[in-house]
Amino acid sequence: MKKKEEEILIIGGSMAGLLAGMSLKNRGYEVKIFERSTSSLENRGAGIATHDELYEALEFAGLSSKASMGVVSDERLFFSKNGDVTHRVAMPQTMTSWGLIYRFLKLKLSPGEYYPDHCLNNILYSPDGKIIAKFTNGKTVQGDFLVGADGSLSRVRQILLPHIKPEHSGYIAWRGLVNESDIPSSALHKLANKFSFALTEGGHWLGYLVAGPNDDLAEGKRWYNWVWYQWEDTHSLEKILTDKSGKYYPSGIPPNLITEKSKNYMRKKAAQLPSIIRELVTKTKVPFLQGIQDLCVNRLSFDKVVLIGDAACTARPHVGLGVSKAASDAMTLTKALLSPDREEALERWQQSRLEFAKAVFQWSRDLGSYIGSQKKDKPTGFKADYYDDPNTLIIQNASNQPSHYIKYYLAR
Ligand SMILES: Cc1cc2nc3c(=O)[nH]c(=O)nc-3n(C[C@H](O)[C@H](O)[C@H](O)COP(=O)(O)OP(=O)(O)OC[C@H]3O[C@@H](n4cnc5c(N)ncnc54)[C@H](O)[C@@H]3O)c2cc1C
Incomplete structure (x- = not known):
C-alpha cells in the first residue's frame, strides 16, 4: 500500500x-x-x-474472523415473572464482546x-x-x-x-458478567445459546452468553452478560450515580466507585425478576452502572x-x-x-x-x-x-x- x-x-x-x-x-x-x-x-x-x-x-x-467472534444464540426467550418461558422466537445471532x-x-x-x-x-x-x-x-x-x-x-x-x-433518559442500565461455571446447570440448560428477556416494573432485563476471559469460547469458560434497564425517580437516580465522596456521574459511574448501598438497592430490587434471572443478578460481584443519555x-x-x-x-x-x-x-x-x-x-x-x-x-x-x-x-x-x-x-x-x-x- x-x-x-x-x-x-x-x-x-x-x-x-x-x-x-x-x-x-x-x-x-x-x-x-x-x-x-x-x-x-x-x-x-x-x-x-x-x-x-x-x-x-x-x-x-x-477484522474478518466471523466464525470465532462469539457465541451463537439460536433463539430469543421471554421469561414471565414466575419464570415460565411464555414467548420464544427463532432468531440466530452471534453475540460477541466489546473486549x-x-x-x-x-x-x-x-x-x-x-x-x-x-x-x-x-x-x-x-x-x-x-x-x-x-x-x-x-x-x-x-x-x-x-x-x-x-x-x-x-x-x-x-x-x-x-x-x-x-439528554438524560431518566433511566439507568445495570450490567454484569457472571462466570458460566457459576451458573447452576439447571439454569444454564435453559439460558445457554439463547437471548433471554424479562420485563420489570419500569424497565426490562436481557442476557446472553459471550466469550469469557481471554476471549475463551469453550463451554464452561464463557461469561453470561446481562443488562437491566430500569427507571428511577430523580432522587434515587442521582443517589445511585453518586460516589462516596458525593461526586455525581450522570453518564456512568466507574464500577469501583459504586457504593455498597447502591449495589444492595439494586439486589433488593431484583426481587421482582424471575428467580432464574434474579440469581444471575445477585451473583454479579462487580456490576457496571450507566446513566442512559442520548x-x-x-x-x-x-x-x-x-x-x-x-x-x-x-x-x-x-x-x-x-x-x-x-x-x-x-x-x-x-x-x-x-x-x-x-x-x-x-x-x-x-x-x-x-x-x-x-x-x-x-x-x-x-x-x-x-x-x-x-x-x-x-x-x-x-x-x-x-x-x-x-x-x-x-x-x-x-x-x-x-x-x-x-x-x-x-x-x-
Ligand atoms: C448499557 C450499554 C449497552 C450497550 N450495548 C451495545 C450493544 O449491544 N451493541 C453495540 O453496538 N453498542 C452497544 N452500546 C453502545 C456502545 O458501547 C457505544 O456506542 C460505543 O462504545 C461508542 O463508541 P465511541 O468510540 O464512539 O465512544 P466511546 O466508547 O464512548 O469512546 C470515546 C473515547 O474517547 C475518549 N475521550 C473522551 N474525551 C476525550 C478527550 N478530550 N481527549 C481524548 N480522548 C477522549 C474516552 O476516554 C473514550 O475512550 C451499549 C452502550 C451501553 C451504555
Missing part, C-alpha cells in the same frame, strides 16, 4: 477511534490516535449483538499510532492550514485532518457545537474536522447499534476521504450518515419509550404500550436485522 502524505489525528481511542484508525491505516494514511485514558479500555464494555452491517464495517477495518473487538484492533496498532494519557483541550488552525490539537498534558500535535471520536461527552463536539448536550447533532463535517461514533450521535443502547454505527461511520468516512473530489464526497457522507443517525436515534427512543412514567401521557402512552410488550421487546431489541426497522424510519 502506497503511503499517503496526509496525517490524520483521531481523538478518542475506543471503538470509533480504533475503527477509524484501522480503516484509514489500511488504506495508506498515517494515523495518530489520542486517548484520554491512561489504562487499557478492554474491560469497559461487555456483550455486543452482531448483524451483517457490523461485519461489513469490521471487515473494512481488517474481543477492542483487543483485536488495538493489537494492530504500533506505539507511534496510539497515545494514551492525551486529553484533547482545544483545536486550532495554523496559518498554513494545518490542524493543531492541544492536549491538557501540555503537548501539541499538528495534522492535516482531525476525527472527533471522543464519545458522548466529546470535547471536539463541545468546541464545534457547544449548544449540543446529552444526543444527535445536525452537522458532522467542519473544515478538516469531522465527528463520528457516539460523539456525533449517541442512541439509547436498545438498538444495539453503537459499535456498528461507529464502524460504518469510519468505513464511509474513509471512502469519502479517498475520493478525488473530497469536498463533495464529505458533503454526501455527512448527509447520508446524519439521515442514518437520526433514524437510529428515533428508533432507540421508541424502544425505550415505555421505560419510566411517560405512560401517563397520550399519545406517548399508546406508543409505550406497543413497546412494553414481550413480542416487540424480544424481536426489536438489538435485532439481528436492524436495517429492516431503520428502513421504516428513513422513509418517514
Whole structure:
C-alpha cells in the first residue's frame, strides 16, 4: 500500500477511534490516535449483538474472523415473572464482546499510532492550514485532518457545537458478567445459546452468553452478560450515580466507585425478576452502572474536522447499534476521504450518515419509550404500550436485522 502524505489525528481511542484508525491505516494514511485514558479500555464494555452491517464495517477495518467472534444464540426467550418461558422466537445471532473487538484492533496498532494519557483541550488552525490539537498534558500535535471520536461527552463536539448536550433518559442500565461455571446447570440448560428477556416494573432485563476471559469460547469458560434497564425517580437516580465522596456521574459511574448501598438497592430490587434471572443478578460481584443519555447533532463535517461514533450521535443502547454505527461511520468516512473530489464526497457522507443517525436515534427512543412514567401521557402512552410488550421487546431489541426497522424510519 502506497503511503499517503496526509496525517490524520483521531481523538478518542475506543471503538470509533480504533475503527477509524484501522480503516484509514489500511488504506495508506498515517494515523495518530489520542486517548484520554491512561489504562487499557478492554474491560469497559461487555456483550455486543452482531448483524451483517457490523461485519461489513469490521471487515473494512481488517477484522474478518466471523466464525470465532462469539457465541451463537439460536433463539430469543421471554421469561414471565414466575419464570415460565411464555414467548420464544427463532432468531440466530452471534453475540460477541466489546473486549474481543477492542483487543483485536488495538493489537494492530504500533506505539507511534496510539497515545494514551492525551486529553484533547482545544483545536486550532495554523496559518498554513494545518490542524493543531492541544492536549491538557501540555503537548501539541499538528495534522492535516482531525476525527472527533471522543464519545458522548466529546470535547471536539463541545468546541464545534457547544449548544449540543446529552439528554438524560431518566433511566439507568445495570450490567454484569457472571462466570458460566457459576451458573447452576439447571439454569444454564435453559439460558445457554439463547437471548433471554424479562420485563420489570419500569424497565426490562436481557442476557446472553459471550466469550469469557481471554476471549475463551469453550463451554464452561464463557461469561453470561446481562443488562437491566430500569427507571428511577430523580432522587434515587442521582443517589445511585453518586460516589462516596458525593461526586455525581450522570453518564456512568466507574464500577469501583459504586457504593455498597447502591449495589444492595439494586439486589433488593431484583426481587421482582424471575428467580432464574434474579440469581444471575445477585451473583454479579462487580456490576457496571450507566446513566442512559442520548444526543444527535445536525452537522458532522467542519473544515478538516469531522465527528463520528457516539460523539456525533449517541442512541439509547436498545438498538444495539453503537459499535456498528461507529464502524460504518469510519468505513464511509474513509471512502469519502479517498475520493478525488473530497469536498463533495464529505458533503454526501455527512448527509447520508446524519439521515442514518437520526433514524437510529428515533428508533432507540421508541424502544425505550415505555421505560419510566411517560405512560401517563397520550399519545406517548399508546406508543409505550406497543413497546412494553414481550413480542416487540424480544424481536426489536438489538435485532439481528436492524436495517429492516431503520428502513421504516428513513422513509418517514
Ligand atoms: C448499557 C450499554 C449497552 C450497550 N450495548 C451495545 C450493544 O449491544 N451493541 C453495540 O453496538 N453498542 C452497544 N452500546 C453502545 C456502545 O458501547 C457505544 O456506542 C460505543 O462504545 C461508542 O463508541 P465511541 O468510540 O464512539 O465512544 P466511546 O466508547 O464512548 O469512546 C470515546 C473515547 O474517547 C475518549 N475521550 C473522551 N474525551 C476525550 C478527550 N478530550 N481527549 C481524548 N480522548 C477522549 C474516552 O476516554 C473514550 O475512550 C451499549 C452502550 C451501553 C451504555
